[in-house]
Amino acid sequence: MIEQRLETVAARLATARREGARIVLDDHPKDFEEGFAVQDRVVALLGEPVVGWKVIEVPAGPVIFAPLLAGGVVPAGGNWLVKGSEPAGIELEIAFRMARDVPAGASPSEIVEAIGSAHVVFELCQSRNVDPETLPRHVALADCILNAGIVVGSEIAAWRTKDLKAVPGRLLVDDKLHIEGKSIDPLRALTVLPPALAARGKSLKAGHVVITGSLIGMNWLRGKHAIRGEIDGFGTVEARVTAQ
Numbered sequence: 001m002i003e004q005r006l007e008t009v010a011a012r013l014a015t016a017r018r019e020g021a022r023i024v025l026d027d028h029p030k031d032f033e034e035g036f037a038v039q040d041r042v043v044a045l046l047g048e049p050v051v052g053w054k055v056i057e058v059p060a061g062p063v064i065f066a067p068l069l070a071g072g073v074v075p076a077g078g079n080w081l082v083k084g085s086e087p088a089g090i091e092l093e094i095a096f097r098m099a100r101d102v103p104a105g106a107s108p109s110e111i112v113e114a115i116g117s118a119h120v121v122f123e124l125c126q127s128r129n130v131d132p133e134t135l136p137r138h139v140a141l142a143d144c145i146l147n148a149g150i151v152v153g154s155e156i157a158a159w160r161t162k163d164l165k166a167v168p169g170r171l172l173v174d175d176k177l178h179i180e181g182k183s184i185d186p187l188r189a190l191t192v193l194p195p196a197l198a199a200r201g202k203s204l205k206a207g208h209v210v211i212t213g214s215l216i217g218m219n220w221l222r223g224k225h226a227i228r229g230e231i232d233g234f235g236t237v238e239a240r241v242t243a244q
Contacts, residue, residue, distance in 0.1 A: 017126075167182060
């Protein structure tokens with residue numbers, strides 16, 4: 001009975017993702033374990049390669065993660081045509097691209113050594129649930145923590161010599177300042193991911209991109225816009241968004 005319930009929830013979320021719709025789940029996941037179980041089923045139904053990971057360390061809770069899927073990758077300067085009639089969610093982040101696989105049991109220093117490059121990125125988000133701001137974390141987890149894609153921008157030169165904490169950044173929409181913020185601790189976000197993945201039979205592999213948390217929170221946009229993210233001293237990322 002539990003398996004059938006989780007499969008039904010996953011099927012509804014996968015359909016909503018394909019259609020760009022927001023739905024009301026009558027029987028949503030009840031805890032983080034069910035959230036992960038539904039997420040796995042959604043990803044299997046979508047059938048796309050995993051190109052990276054989103055990770056969040058929940059205060060007084062677990063480390064949660066969601067895969068970034070190949071179908072959501074938008075090239076730098078490209079246009080994100082948002083599915084359906086829901087708004088586009090934009091987050092500005094620091095990301096790491098892995099140069100090699102991270103083995104089980106790797107230490108934090110070994111995980112950092114496996115990084116190939118660091119980048120300024122946009123995370124592209126859509127919610128498949130209504131009222132995403134009110135969702136418990138475990139319900140958002142089932143929905144791949146709202147991820148819809150990424151735009152990988154500038155490579156951050158000499159990032160290993162820089163302090164990545166509390167770096168100012170901003171989002172510009174149609175060349176106007178939309179919001180400002182600061183980074184938190186990108187390297188910590190990266191290093192807590194591999195143990196969490198390993199605990200669920202997954203791993204961080206060469207080529208994967210890991211996004212590490214928004215400098216500017218979530219920003220919902222409608223209409224057609226040029227967007228530009230800037231992180232001081234690190235670089236930029238640009239794209240266009242077309243949302244109903």
